[in-house]
Amino acid sequence: MAGSPKRLPIYSILQIYLVSILCLQYVVADDYCKATPNATPGPQDPPLPTLPKSFQTRIEANIIDRHYTMAAVEYVDDDNNRAALKMWKNGVETDVFFDYDNNQLFSIVDNMCVVTNLSSDPNTVIFGGGDTPPGGIPHVYTTAGVLHFAKQFGEVYQGKATIRGQQANQWRSCLFWPNVNANFTVDYYFSDPSWNTSSTMTAVPLRADVNGVYVIAQIEPVSFHHVYDFIDFRPTVPDDPSLFETPPGVSCGGRKKVRDMPKLKNSYYYREEIISEDSQSITQADVWYNYDWKLVRYDKRAQIAQAPYWNLNPITEIHDYNTGVAYAMDNVIKNCTIMPIENATWDSTFNGSTNYIYLRNPQSLFFLDSSYSYSGQRKARGIDCDVFTSTRTDFDNSPTVFEMYFLSDTWYASDNKGLDQTTIDIPIRLTVTAANDEAYPTIYELYDFDQEIPDIQTAYDVSRCYSDMDKIDFRITFPTTAGELLNEFRAIFIDKSIQLISSLAGTLSLVRITKAEVHWNDNNVYLIATLLDKAPPIAKFRKQAGKIYQYKNAMQLQGVQDPASCAEQCDSSDQFTCNSFDICAGKQICSLSQDYASDGSKLGDSLECDHYTRVLNTRVDQEIALNDAWIILTDQVVKGTFQFTILLDDNTKQVFKASDITSDILRNPNRQASKTALQHFTGSANKEVKGFDDLILTGMSVDDCANECLGEVIFTCQSFEYCYDTGYCVMSQQHPDERPDLIQASDHCDLYTRQYTAKFTETPGVTVLSASDTIYQNIFTDNQCAKLCVDYSEFDCKSFDYCPNINTCFLGKKTCI
Template structure:
């Protein structure tokens, strides 16, 4: 309940010209206090959810508000529904930001700017703002000359009635506010004394007409706010985050994206909502070797790309190896060993076309599976969401589609938080590991989206065997064997260094023969 009065009092009542820094002073009123002289004690929770029916009587209109406030963690969110649209607002007090989302489109405003304070005000501080305290939000307390009137009945509920009057001399606005809280003997669903109604009556100068001309004179207003549901206590922290896939241009990025190295392996599970299908994928990426491989199981798939690949290669369990040293793609049937070799497609998602539109360069890891997050000013940290019961850190961005510049791609990436460990290959523990990505192409009925769970992520060079293409050169005329001898002590030179030595010998032979290293295989000592 802490945020509601000025929500209506300033944001909905007096136009954008009356910023949150209006100086309000108590004004005298003629209401007689309760003859008993006893004031009930009103205690309101610092964390709560409240649902309000807002009746603007002088305009014959109503709208609904669901409001969440967490004064302890300095967060707030407001969801408004009216006859013409729905609006969601999210407050980042540390950076004085308000994110307003309407129909999936977000705008970012500085709440310190005139007219941008939103529904819930702030208190400035040395290291950022803070959600307003209860007394300032409610204008309820001795400094506002509140008066306990006595018992009453509202909507059949026995209540205690309070009233107060405030005046803004700079704008010639006078407001009387009547508060109604249930009496303690009336048991609410929360078991607490909760707000039941707030009635606001007053006078205000006329505002500007549609042409922007200031209208002379003043007008009276009458508002009744019915508090339908009130739940004190901790609020789900995801309530205070902007929705999935919503990018807020101009948002301050409060946490940098983790670095992704240029070598990794992973297993992925890709969920396609539109086709109601799930694909499995493996990826092996090594930028220093200029190699990329991905494996797809395409059997019974309903997706067009998968059906096309199955028809083209006559197989459903394929691995695709892209050798950027030679510019070749190897498509290998993992069950039968059949192999097809051709140039890497110009639209390969791991490649970027050169200016001549005939050649490709290999993308860095961050360019490939995170879209353009690292190079995009729109990339921003959203907060945490639960992914497979992991409270993952989430970043979001948007950028033009590479296939159609008039369409935008929205992308999110999810990482384990720094206080979680992730056990990877060789039982090593890592932190801040990617666990999922999400992408959406286009909008409306023409949109397409997929979500990929990431498993077994290993932040290191793939094994040499990961890029094995020996089945593509299985005919005797396609092979050339060689034997050479190196003089030295096997135990000193080879025994504990066999893996790096094999890689060094392989690269040396490839360089001498002027071929790609993946065409050198079956080296043994």
């Protein structure tokens, strides 16, 4: 308010009365005392105490001539060239931080910070400063310098004294400070070495008593008397860097940027825990972000039962900024709603001039920009962090302090994701505090922060948002003998395949190629995946009910009955880029426009019409229909243009070129099957027999495959592999019991072995055929022995004995009954 007096910070008041610095003209003070810089100690005088370079102490300052008392806590860290002072007067706290390395002083009152140049600030008189060393950067004085106690001042021993009940030695100095035109004596009191104090030192400072005069602008000298008591003096500083750093929740505008803030990569995953002390709540979320793919996913629990979920279940939302579409999935009910991305979401930025939204870049997702400055190191969750601070007005329409904690460069994180074993410069915590507000900050704890590109198949799967009618399952064949390389390069093969399909098939959004997997044998590699239909066009537009965009129609269509049909016309228009439309369902009129009007400022009211405006700022050319995308993809494979290269570890290149594509496959993840045919087989999950693929059938269920094996007439089918994700049925005349060394693990298929023991009744612990002439050794299962009996032709084998302890099989002509 104009005319109101300005309150000086406490440290300025202390400075004025401590060393009598007044910003007025001075005349020379009368001689109050005479300095004795060359005083010689008497033979019985105790030696001057040896003081540490670093220390901490509490101070009580009694400014007697002004009738007030101040309290302070002082820390001087000479090793790290820094100091800090906390002072209290009339219940108001002032914190002062001295950054000598960077010539900065920070003074904080009521969470408001002022930054000044340390070399020109008057506080350097009490805390160092004075003469400037070479290079122009002031250096914190030793303790003797801070207390103005050293031999060059000519201290004279005064004898014994008692201070606060403690035995002490007293010295006196006479000082004249021409820069403040003051002449005064300082009586120093140090504890007597025979007195045991709380410190490890034999003599600690107890008091400084200052008496003198100063002269102001040709006026008579003015007397002053200050008494400073030093309490709990210690020759060390706490091992806590935060004591010398500006406190959390305070932003110091104009602070020098002595360290660049780390830059986030274009892709990352993290788990966050949001702590709000105001609401006494903790919420969690998992976030996947890829700026290059323009995709964001976050998993959380709904906090309010509202659209589109209407419950509080765990949810997944995937935002596709290629199309402006959000996929909202309930992870309990397993339903999905396809809708526009709202401009109120945390990952979007609203462009007010053109009225569309776009994806925040990797930095702005956390509101990181050039306004941040380095605030020093603090601990978060016991981790050393470099803290960067900014005061922003673009978060909650009011000044808000953002503090981002990055992992210190002396630490590293070893995560359990991706290929990189260690990560550096990762965010650990973000705190958001309203400036000049006593509310608690909101704390975002960031865990498992990983900046590798996520697996698109698991991170951005929207397949459950589409029915089987909106999908095409397909298989692409690559003739090659290099399949074994994919044991190491499987993920790279899948990623390159998806990227190529996206670019060739009409530039599809990557979320439309899903459930990709790769298989191989000695001669071929097979890519199996699912192609999804385009998102409903209506999901790309935001509705404003009861509004109309008057006089801005580029085209008007008759006979359009609903918003979905009008959105289809707008999205597929090839005459101009349609960015908004009005639908008057009662009149069946669809009006298309090239303009955006999502903020509502250009719209008029209507009782019959609704306005829809596009979420994104351009026409989405990549959203071609499912069948059109399939035709383009098939054409590329047939033409021989579907190929890509993988760079191997030895810097050689492996080319994969597709030769065939088919949609005649069955993808059925359900392993449930009837026992009609399968009762003749024993199943082994995730197993296969390599190299004995006598017949391969596709597009059938596991029951169909079992029936085909039993009914095969060209050869005797002894086993089959069934791949549930693809509907592959691979039959073999090799019985796995005869070559167990060929059985190997499989990611996607199960092995079914012909079960011959079903034809026999087991009688445990009984043998009747030990005298049999037909004996087989090295038989590893009872099923293998049963097969020998069934297939034996020399006589009608009716029973067998199997001894697993000696791996021996005895065949017999009779039963034991």
